[in-house]
Amino acid sequence: MRPARYREQRDGIWRRRLRVSAALLLVAGLVFLGATKLEWHRPTGELLHAVDALGRTSTIDVHLADAQTGLSRSRIEIESGGTRTVLASAEYAAASWRVSTVPETTISVPLQAIERKIPEGAATIRVYADDYSWLRWFRAERPILEAQATIDLTPPTLEVLSTEHYVTIGGAEFLLYKVSSDAIQSGVQVDSYFFPGTSGMFDDPGIAAAFFSVPQDLDVKTVPRAIAVDAAGNRREVNFHTVVKPRHFADKTLVLDDAFLERKVPEILAATGSPPQPDLVQGYLFINRTLRKQSEERIHQVTGTSAKTPLWDGAFLRQPNSAPLSGFADRRSYVYQGRIIDAQTHLGFDLASLRQSPVTAASTGTVVFAGALGIYGDAVILDHGLGIFSLYGHLSAITTQVGASVVRGDVIGRTGETGLAGGDHLHFSVMLWGTHIDPIEWWDGKWIHDHVTAKIDAYPHTTVTARRDG
Ligand SMILES: [Zn+2]
Structure with missing residues (x-):
């Protein structure tokens, strides 16, 4: 009987072990399932x-x-x-x-x-x-x-006040409008360009003023629209009467020679910390395309804020005793060894006089930039208020600094040929929120009176300084 009892005992041990194992497996399975499918946390x-x-x-x-x-x-x-x-x-x-x-x-x-x-x-x-x-x-x-x-589904209200708007392609015009106080942004939309308005200038706090341009790269079919947007993004768009006048820009050819490239390309690349270029022509194209674009982006950063009242005082002063080398928005073709290698638009006036002539502030304003500015070399930018800025490029010396107040005729530097300049001259630009506009209008006291001052004077205001039209 001993072997049988022994077998029974042995089978009993195995059955118990089997039961314990099965139970353990079941617990492990339940724990696994629970951990997987009884997730406590909600999304x-x-x-x-x-x-x-x-x-x-x-x-x-x-x-x-x-x-x-x-x-x-x-x-x-x-x-x-x-x-x-x-x-x-x-x-x-x-x-x-x-x-x-x-x-x-x-x-x-x-x-x-x-x-x-x-x-x-x-x-x-x-x-x-x-x-x-x-x-x-x-x-x-x-x-x-x-x-x-x-x-909030109600857009701001916007009523255009000024009635006469005549803008020449590349030039500027001035709009007065009344906007409700819930607007967080208002101004004039011209194609992809937005020109913000400024309020706080008139006794009526609801009245705002906006310069706008139909920039030189747009055509007469362009329709400027006054817009206002509230905090909820509701947008009011108002059409107003504008006549857009056509304009022909000059075609100019610039011949590049090796002497010029050897003199300017390494100098500008080094002065701007630009990456090394395989040869002089590639270097020139980098400067004329990439660096030109970067310079305009820098200008847009610098001209993002402007005084809320006009700081200019009548017609802008043109650089004394200077002759124009090129005009606003000349279409330039660049020729090297008999073939066109590039095309760019020249966004300003080139004014030549004696070497290192004193450069004068075109009008009263605040210095918002003084230093190296890419293709413009050493340059100064003045804020004249309401988004109007002037730029002075290729200077050999800067005699003012950021934050300084200048008045019309103050000397702010000397002409030179820093940056992309073939000889000593002043590059002069007028800009509206960083978009270049034709300076000719700003040298014309009658234009400023008819388009700007007369409109401002039609509404009560106390803080405006732009009264002289000479
Ligand atoms: Zn120029």
């Missing part, structure tokens, strides 16, 4: 921008994520004036029994408040999302994100 949601001012064209942008099982569905709702509107809802497929195909996603949903008849005023945005956790069957539905919003 997270985040608004990608503020919703305190939602307008006609606003979108609501939400980032959703679920780290473990991934997203199963989402829904974005807005409640306004007692009505709930579902703005977006989505279901996300499972990739396996364990996880979703979508661990995270960004939803951008247009509010379309007018189309969806969502009323203006206070609103609540609620975002709902679920994951692939089994716990989702037991969870009460509550938003993972709730935010208070304000819906």
Whole structure:
């Protein structure tokens, strides 16, 4: 009997071991399943921008994520004036029994408040999302994100006050308008150019003034429009009467020789810290294209803010005793060894006189730039207010500094040939918020009177200095 008892004992031990192993396996399986499918954390949601001012064209942008099982569905709702509107809802497929195909996603949903008849005023945005956790069957539905919003569908009001607008291609014109106080931006849109207006100049704080241009690269079919935008992005566009006059710009050919390239190209590349170029012609093209573009970008940075009242005083002063070498917006072709290698537009006047002549401020203003400026060499930029700036390039010496106030005729430097200049001369530009405009209008006291001062004087104001038209 001993062997049989022994067998029984042995089988008993094995059965117990088997049961323990099965139980352990079951526990391990349940732990694994629980860890995988009983994910405790709900999905997270985040608004990608503020919703305190939602307008006609606003979108609501939400980032959703679920780290473990991934997203199963989402829904974005807005409640306004007692009505709930579902703005977006989505279901996300499972990739396996364990996880979703979508661990995270960004939803951008247009509010379309007018189309969806969502009323203006206070609103609540609620975002709902679920994951692939089994716990989702037991969870009460509550938003993972709730935010208070304000819906504003009314654009600012804008009324054009000035009546006469005659602008020549490449030149400027002046607009007066009245805008409601909710506007955060207003001015004149001309194709892709935007010219901001300035308020605070008139006794009526609602009146704003904006210079605008139909820049030299546009044509007479261009239609300038007054615009105003509020914090919710609602945009008012108003057409006003403008006559755009045509203009022909001169075609000029510049012949480049080796002596010029040898003298200027290494000098400018070194002075501007530009990358080394394979040869002189490539170096010249880098300067004439890339560095020219970079110089204009720098000008736009420098001319981004301007005095809120006119600082200029009558007609601009033209560099004394100087002869023009080239005019505004000449179309230049660059010829090397008998063939055209480049074409650029010359955005200013080149004025030549004696070498190292004193350079005078064209009008009263503030120095906003004094130093190296790419193709313009050593240069000075003055702010004359309301977005009007003047630029003095290729200087051999600068005798003023940023922040200084200058008056018409003050000496600010000496002419030279720094930067992309073939000989001693002054490059003079007038710019509107960094866009070059024709200086000829600014040398003409009658033009300034008729287009600007007469319009300003039609409305009560106390702070304007631009009274002399001589
Ligand atoms: Zn020039």
